[in-house]
Amino acid sequence: MGIEAISSRIMEIQTTIASMSQRTAPVAASASVSTAASSTSTASSFDTVLAQAQSLTSGTSTVTASSASRSTLNADGIPTDLAAYGNGKIPHDALASIGTTGHRLWAPASESFEKLLAAAKADGVDIGITDSYRTYESQVDLAERKGLYSQGGLAATPGTSDHGWGLSLDLKLDGPALAWMRANGAEHGFVEDVPREPWHWTFQGET
Structure with a gap:
């Protein structure tokens, strides 16, 4: 169950990165600042979903945090x-x-x-x-x-x-x-x- 969940998250990560790359690739030189911002957003999104996938293997998740309440x-x-x-x-x-x-x-x-x-x-x-x-x-x-x-x-x-x-x-x-x-x-x-x-x-x- 854990491996399937991780595989699913990895596929979501790949899909997200591919989608963002398609949106940000055809940008003119005059929009270089926007491209840089989009790249930063992409990296941030990647880090977020990667951390979520890693949490599945370490046994930590938002459930752990909420259980404390x-x-x-x-x-x-x-x-x-x-x-x-x-x-x-x-x-x-x-x-x-x-x-x-x-x-x-x-x-x-x-x-x-x-x-x-x-x-x-x-x-x-x-x-x-x-x-x-x-x-x-x-x-x-x-x-x-x-x-x-x-x-x-x-x-x-x-x-x-x-x-x-x-x-x-x-x-x-x-x-x-x-x-x-x-x-x-x-x-x-x-x-x-x-x-x-x-x-x-x-x-x-x-x-």
Whole structure:
């Protein structure tokens, strides 16, 4: 696959150079300055596409650069790579599975929570998951069934829930599990951030 991609890029480079050469070759002496500028542009284009082809062999690309943004939150605490989708509108493939639980979160949150589960299990503590990423439609449904938190219910205003960004989990916690989470959750980036809801934990980044 890599060799085919490189070969394709080389063909594109050759085609680009040939095309530019045809445009710039028949230039009169009075247009020598324009010819020089076109040559510079051609060289620049060549360097650009050549660098792109070389990146295929070295394993570096724009994907590598963008992947770094997956571990960042913006000033509003929203994952930078998910912000454009909108709360509760994130595509299935843009989120990561939490092991084999059937639940999904923002990739860094999922990875950290899997580590948390392993650490809890090593301490003899079982932690279950009731809910994770929540679509906008499911937020609306929850608000209708359980009422808004601001009015004494249990649901955030649809479109504002951290569940809608793949950051929050509702957990199944008995007494020992809740105590363990309160003692160790922050180490893995999860905090108990909603009063009256000890089951609700949100990822804010590992410490």
